[in-house]
Amino acid sequence: MAEIRNDGLGFYDLVGKVAVITGGSSGIGAACARRLAEAGASVVVGYNAGDSRAQELISTLPGTGHSSAHIPLDDSAAIRSAAEGVARRHHSVDLLVNSAGVTEKVAHSDLEGLTDETFDRILTLNVRGTFSVIRAFTPLLRASGDGAIANISSISAFTGLGSSIAYCSAKAGLDTMTTSLARVLGPHVRIFSLSPAAVDTNFVPGRDPATVRAQAQSAPIPVVTTPDDVACSLIGAVTSLRFSTGSAIIIDGGQHL
Known part of the structure; x- marks a missing residue:
């Protein structure tokens, strides 16, 4: 393993690094793939059912060495198989971005509407699935000698406001x-959460985009968070927060205040 250095440079160059992104074919994951590729990384676009989206995205990324991998969060054996495939191709991983997840819009007051099946699915895919990915890729991250993990979380984890009580609970668990x-x-792998407010994507089925805009208007910085805002925060955290780990980076314009 490489030594931990404190040479005063304070910047982590992404050129030639290998980044794996779950949920990388759309939304926040796709935005992270674009920014990482622009910074010189070789990107593995992880997907569940979005194989065609992943291939289309890869065809547009700058640089070389990009690929895709089937990484379904509810299948630990498939996750391990994906990690083995990445190991054969790259031998190590420098950055793992856990962007894949799921939610369902259920009013917090509708206790009966939040079924056991829905609750279990949200917890399994957002928490256990992310753990399974980290477990499978940890040997490759350690082999890097200076790896990092970014878990895409949400301010719902600590505000208790979000698409459902199960989703808030899942992000708190994450x-x-x-x-x-x-x-x-x-010391050889850093890990942190990126915690945006509601992001301008179609992640929440049935959510009215006007609701997202209205929420943003109440913040000290009244701007709707975009997938690229999260991706830019990822780049900043990975390259510049060299001695931060176990922390949550809030990306919400002060909406939680």
Whole structure:
């Protein structure tokens, strides 16, 4: 493994690095893929059902060495198989971005509407699935000698406001897991959460875009968060926050205040 250096440079060059992104074929994941490719990384676009989207995205990315991988969050065996495929191609991974997830819009007051099946699915895909990905890719991140993991979370984790109570609970669990893993994975792997407000995507089925705009208007910086805002924060965190781990980076224009 490479030594941990404190040479005063304070900047992590992404040229030639390998980045794996779950949920990379659309939304925040796709925005992260574009920014990482622009910065010189070789990107592995992870997908579940979005194979064609992943291939289309790869064809537009600058640079070389990009590929795709089937990484379904509810199938630990398939996740391990994906990690083995990446190992054969790249031998190590420098950055893992866990962008894949799921939610369902259920009013918080509708306790009966939030079924056991829905709750279990949201927790499984957002929390256990992310853990399974981290578990499978940790040997490759350690082989990098200076790896990083970014979990795409949400301010719902601590505001308790979001598409459903299950989603808020899942993101809170993800943040706590991030803190726990920071102790386990250091010193050679950093891990952090990126916590945006509602992002201008179609991630939440049935959500009115006007609702997202209205929420943003109440913030000190009244601008709707875009996928590229999250991607830019990812680049900043990975390249410049060299001694941060186990932390949540809030990207919400102050909406949580």
